[in-house]
Structures are given as structure tokens and as C-alpha cells.
Amino acid sequence: MNYWLFKSEPDEYSIDTLANEKNGFGRWDGIRNYQARNLIRDKIAEDDMVFFYHSSCKVPGVAGIAKVVKPAYPDPAQFNPDSKYYDPKSSQDNVRWFCVDLAFVEKFKSVVSLQTLKSIPSLDHMVLLKQGRLSVQPVTKEEWQTIVAAAKQ
């Protein structure tokens, strides 16, 4: 079982949005970056655990936990001309983009802010702090446990 961090702008889709999904899961679509695509297509499996990160907002940071309930499948938005995620270069027999389904697990009492993450020395090498822009990224077990512990304080 592996750990990941997924970023979302809470104005678009927040941990509360996921928690309130009627069917109990939400589709994580709209990934249009090859590095992120390769991770979800090739590495992310059912039951993997995900930190839900809020970006581009007042207090950026980890807002809670989700879980992968369906591994990678073709993102329908790439075929939909009305979607902002439409990709004319994609086709059914040449699928470019993939999505996964996530289920809500837990919302932290308060966001573990980016500022807090930066202040924890053992997180120095986190991808989040090294490569700020990647929207889907791996988290080590140690990093996972450190951040969960910080959330419980």
C-alpha cells in the first residue's frame, strides 16, 4: 500500500466537497500533466491512501485524508468538447489522460499548513517542498506518519 498527496484548489473541489459526494466517492479528473498522469496510471492502486492538499487558498496545506477506491481509468472529460479538460489530441484508442476515484476518509480538525510542514526538519525532502508544482506526488510512509501526528496535536 502506498501513500500520495493530491492537490486541489478548495474553491474548485475541497475535502468537504469530497466528504459530501452523494455516492460516497469523487472522481479525481482533470489531471493534465504527464508526470502526474504517469503516477496515477502506473503506480496508484486501490486502497492507497491520499493526503488531500488545499492549494492556492488562504491557508495552503493538508486538509485531510482520502482513499483510492478505483484505480486509473480513462478520464471522460478529455473526450468532451464542452469540458475545460477537453483534449482534441486524445481519442478512445489513444487515451492520454486518466483519473481515479477517491473516497473521503477523514478531515483534520485543522489544516496542517504548508508553513507547519516547512518547519518540520524530517520533511525537508518531501516532494511538496522540493517540487512545488506537481499536483500528484508520492509520500513516504515516514512523511505520512509525521504529518498525521502533526494533525493530531
Added chain:
DNA sequence: GCCAACGTTGGC
């Protein structure tokens, strides 16, 4: 709103 740090595109 600014801007650094990327990623992508397309001419050559």
C-alpha cells in the same frame, strides 16, 4: 496581482 519555477509548443 506578482513572479519564480517549471512544462509545453512549435519553428528551425
Added chain:
DNA sequence: GCCAACGTTGGC
């Protein structure tokens, strides 16, 4: 295959 121009992300 190089690289300039452009686009995007995301913290501040």
C-alpha cells in the same frame, strides 16, 4: 534535437 516564446501553478 535545440531553444525561444508562451502558458500554468501556486505561494506570497
